[in-house]
Amino acid sequence: MRIGLAGLGTVAQGLLTLLKENREQIIAVCGQPIDVVAVASRTRREVDLAGADFSHDVLALAKRNDVDVLVELMGGEGIALEFVDAALNGGKPVITANKAILASHGDRLFELAATRGVMLGIEASVAGGIPIIAALTRSLAGNSVERVTGIINGTCNYILSAMSDRGERFEDALAKAQQLGYAEADPHFDVGSIDAAHKLAILAALAFGIPFDRAAVYAEGITDVTPDDITYAKELGYCIKQLGIARRTAAGVEMRVHPTLVPLGTMLSSVNGVMNAVQVNDNATGSLLFHGPGAGGRATASSVLADLLSLVRGDRPIRRLAAATTQRVLPIEAVESAAYLRIPVIDQPGVFARIATILSEHGISIEGAIQRERAIADRKVPIVVVTQPVREAVMIKAVAALQALPAVVDRVRRIRVEHAAA
Amino acid sequence: MRIGLAGLGTVAQGLLTLLKENREQIIAVCGQPIDVVAVASRTRREVDLAGADFSHDVLALAKRNDVDVLVELMGGEGIALEFVDAALNGGKPVITANKAILASHGDRLFELAATRGVMLGIEASVAGGIPIIAALTRSLAGNSVERVTGIINGTCNYILSAMSDRGERFEDALAKAQQLGYAEADPHFDVGSIDAAHKLAILAALAFGIPFDRAAVYAEGITDVTPDDITYAKELGYCIKQLGIARRTAAGVEMRVHPTLVPLGTMLSSVNGVMNAVQVNDNATGSLLFHGPGAGGRATASSVLADLLSLVRGDRPIRRLAAATTQRVLPIEAVESAAYLRIPVIDQPGVFARIATILSEHGISIEGAIQRERAIADRKVPIVVVTQPVREAVMIKAVAALQALPAVVDRVRRIRVEHAAA
Numbered sequence: 001m002r003i004g005l006a007g008l009g010t011v012a013q014g015l016l017t018l019l020k021e022n023r024e025q026i027i028a029v030c031g032q033p034i035d036v037v038a039v040a041s042r043t044r045r046e047v048d049l050a051g052a053d054f055s056h057d058v059l060a061l062a063k064r065n066d067v068d069v070l071v072e073l074m075g076g077e078g079i080a081l082e083f084v085d086a087a088l089n090g091g092k093p094v095i096t097a098n099k100a101i102l103a104s105h106g107d108r109l110f111e112l113a114a115t116r117g118v119m120l121g122i123e124a125s126v127a128g129g130i131p132i133i134a135a136l137t138r139s140l141a142g143n144s145v146e147r148v149t150g151i152i153n154g155t156c157n158y159i160l161s162a163m164s165d166r167g168e169r170f171e172d173a174l175a176k177a178q179q180l181g182y183a184e185a186d187p188h189f190d191v192g193s194i195d196a197a198h199k200l201a202i203l204a205a206l207a208f209g210i211p212f213d214r215a216a217v218y219a220e221g222i223t224d225v226t227p228d229d230i231t232y233a234k235e236l237g238y239c240i241k242q243l244g245i246a247r248r249t250a251a252g253v254e255m256r257v258h259p260t261l262v263p264l265g266t267m268l269s270s271v272n273g274v275m276n277a278v279q280v281n282d283n284a285t286g287s288l289l290f291h292g293p294g295a296g297g298r299a300t301a302s303s304v305l306a307d308l309l310s311l312v313r314g315d316r317p318i319r320r321l322a323a324a325t326t327q328r329v330l331p332i333e334a335v336e337s338a339a340y341l342r343i344p345v346i347d348q349p350g351v352f353a354r355i356a357t358i359l360s361e362h363g364i365s366i367e368g369a370i371q372r373e374r375a376i377a378d379r380k381v382p383i384v385v386v387t388q389p390v391r392e393a394v395m396i397k398a399v400a401a402l403q404a405l406p407a408v409v410d411r412v413r414r415i416r417v418e419h420a421a422a
Numbered sequence: 423m424r425i426g427l428a429g430l431g432t433v434a435q436g437l438l439t440l441l442k443e444n445r446e447q448i449i450a451v452c453g454q455p456i457d458v459v460a461v462a463s464r465t466r467r468e469v470d471l472a473g474a475d476f477s478h479d480v481l482a483l484a485k486r487n488d489v490d491v492l493v494e495l496m497g498g499e500g501i502a503l504e505f506v507d508a509a510l511n512g513g514k515p516v517i518t519a520n521k522a523i524l525a526s527h528g529d530r531l532f533e534l535a536a537t538r539g540v541m542l543g544i545e546a547s548v549a550g551g552i553p554i555i556a557a558l559t560r561s562l563a564g565n566s567v568e569r570v571t572g573i574i575n576g577t578c579n580y581i582l583s584a585m586s587d588r589g590e591r592f593e594d595a596l597a598k599a600q601q602l603g604y605a606e607a608d609p610h611f612d613v614g615s616i617d618a619a620h621k622l623a624i625l626a627a628l629a630f631g632i633p634f635d636r637a638a639v640y641a642e643g644i645t646d647v648t649p650d651d652i653t654y655a656k657e658l659g660y661c662i663k664q665l666g667i668a669r670r671t672a673a674g675v676e677m678r679v680h681p682t683l684v685p686l687g688t689m690l691s692s693v694n695g696v697m698n699a700v701q702v703n704d705n706a707t708g709s710l711l712f713h714g715p716g717a718g719g720r721a722t723a724s725s726v727l728a729d730l731l732s733l734v735r736g737d738r739p740i741r742r743l744a745a746a747t748t749q750r751v752l753p754i755e756a757v758e759s760a761a762y763l764r765i766p767v768i769d770q771p772g773v774f775a776r777i778a779t780i781l782s783e784h785g786i787s788i789e790g791a792i793q794r795e796r797a798i799a800d801r802k803v804p805i806v807v808v809t810q811p812v813r814e815a816v817m818i819k820a821v822a823a824l825q826a827l828p829a830v831v832d833r834v835r836r837i838r839v840e841h842a843a844a
Contacts, residue, residue, distance in 0.1 A: 018706055130710060
């Protein structure tokens with residue numbers, strides 16, 4: 001099995017190392033060696049290519065006749081998409097870790113692969129070393145999936161874990177993540193949840209048979225989460241995680257990424273640091289959870305290797321689920337979820353009652369609340385409530401009504417709550 | 423795809439239900455329906471067979487020409503093994519949930535299947551609905567697995583969770599498990615760790631390429647764990663779980679099932695009630711954890727369905743890892759592990775020093791300890807220590823020496839400690 005490798009970054013280097021270190025094992029399980037015979041990358045890094053050809057011409061690599069499979073580990077969209085297109089058009093199987101191109105062009109690329117009768121392997125595109133794509137498309141393919149819930153951005157989880165463990169502010173936790181190499185110099189892609197939205201679009205497409213469409217994912221970042229929110233959440237029995245949630249309801253499919261209160265004691269609440277986890281709820285197993293490293297060269301290379309072995313074994317390429325393709329994606333306004341509300345008020349008699357009345361007038365029940373003893377009258381204090389699930393559109397109106405109360409002296413903060421964590 | 427189904431118990435009923443409920447989905451993903459056309463079972467239960475033939479003659483079912491695959495969900499060894507043998511000998515693919523026959527006869531059965539060129543699907547044999555067999559034999563097949571650590575018996579985990587959450591004694595937690603249907607009337611198979619030993623033998627065979635050999639697994643039950651042990655463990659930062667551990671070391675492969683102190687805050691420590699989890703440590707991902715229902719009709723049927731879909735897709739049967747078959751299994755005496763020691767002493771000055779001296783003389787370092795203030799002199803109190811890892815044979819000698827101290831007035835209790843939980 002001869003690989004043409006596009007890209008020479010962390011994952012590509014991880015793959016080169018893994019193929020070398022595990023060479024004997026690979027021959028034992030698939031009866032032949034898997035070798036990188038040609039590498040193309042815009043920049044030539046000081047990496048041992050184990051005798052493979054090197055070129056700067058990525059598109060020429062896609063057209064080489066002396067490779068059996070093309071592995072795309074460049075990332076980004078422009079040239080990477082051209083490369084994958086060229087390779088598939090040339091009738092070559094492609095393995096890619098590129099969530100950005102899949103989340104936007106997945107349908108077209110899978111169709112192209114099917115037309116040419118070749119594999120498009122995407123295990124490495126979501127959650128690094130966790131074999132979640134195989135789980136959804138193979139092991140659980142006969143089950144009716146109701147929900148996929150994931151901690152699918154290690155940077156966000158690292159920052160929220162640090163804020164929770166050490167009481168750090170977002171800015172300080174982010175700075176530390178950048179020092180440790182867990183966050184980019186421009187962190188928006190991660191903390192703004194663009195990365196997680198891409199991954200969720202892929203998971204939802206595979207779980208529900210809907211189109212790959214990252215634009216349909218509602219995404220909210222973690223920049224507004226404060227140490228106070230984390231403290232109040234803990235007091236109410238929750239931690240705060242950045243979750244990607246894709247859920248099939250009678251009305252349509254929800255796709256959203258946002259900070260979320262998760263009950264303490266659940267498996268998802270135990271996922272700490274840069275680790276990822278994906279929980280799948282289906283009508284056969286009830287609930288499964290897959291936990292592991294969501295990034296890193298070797299870990300992500302493990303998923304590339306899984307696709308390579310599948311190709312060597314001659315496994316049939318995965319099918320998309322045709323059954324569910326008519327499902328529409330719900331706009332966020334139609335999504336129902338419980339909420340944590342932190343309402344900064346001037347503490348006066350009757351304030352809590354007025355808040356409760358406004359919520360009640362909007363049909364919103366209160367599930368739990370924190371109301372501090374009054375220290376000094378007329379001082380600013382937060383009232384914190386957790387509500388029952390309610391439609392987003394209703395919640396927005398209720399929050400506006402709360403915000404208009406004279407006693408509410410600062411911005412009302414809302415964070416969604418998810419009770420269905422396993 | 424026409425199934426001949428042997429057995430009509432919980433899992434068989436779960437499969438019949440799942441094939442019916444998910445029929446449309448199954449056709450969508452594999453292009454054809456999967457139907458049970460014939461059922462054989464020693465007892466005819468009141469189950470809707472959806473028009474399938476019923477017979478009491480299990481062995482005749484194995485020889486029917488009008489089925490494409492035989493699914494063995496009887497359990498036990500005698501007739502079930504004959505059935506699987508007959509089916510494979512007849513050139514039919516077999517899917518089985520039978521850990522007992524695999525853990526003893528797995529090598530011969532896989533060889534027979536390979537000779538006949540048919541699939542032997544065993545996803546349902548370990549950890550119910552968790553797709554751990556696919557993970558080990560497909561997704562992670564190119565990685566060098568160093569360790570598999572599992573909570574693979576739901577009954578034990580339920581009992582230990584109940585003892586931990588509610589301070590119950592073993593006997594009371596067991597009685598409740600029996601009431602809830604989580605434990606059999608004769609619980610020895612579960613609480614004595616025979617069941618877990620079978621599963622660990624299968625996981626180790628697949629992870630390391632060693633023979634399937636349940637007799638080589640060291641198995642210790644949970645009957646001796648007391649609420650006091652759980653309390654002391656918690657104080658030291660641990661919970662107690664029944665773990666199956668298979669580890670590859672330079673000297674050989676360890677295979678053992680026993681109560682184990684697991685650090686609080688790890689994913690394994692968060693696995694509660696009847697749930698199962700399997701952690702895999704390998705040289706590419708570092709560590710992955712798979713969590714889900716370890717038993718139950720529908721959940722286990724999900725794994726049977728996974729194998730059925732794999733068969734319909736035409737996936738190549740899994741290969742065993744030939745590379746590692748020369749590895750020997752270590753006897754428990756050669757295994758190294760840290761230990762929790764509860765030493766019941768008559769509280770006299772210098773007792774702790776004498777204990778520390780004995781441990782030190784055996785080259786055993788103390789990692790942590792609980793020594794209560796003396797309430798009343800000459801009363802029985804426990805001294806609790808957690809040691810650094812040490813060879814089993816050395817620990818046995820040290821415990822004998824402790825036991826011989828005049829101040830030690832009751833049996834010294836030892837429970838192994840595992841620090842490598844993710």
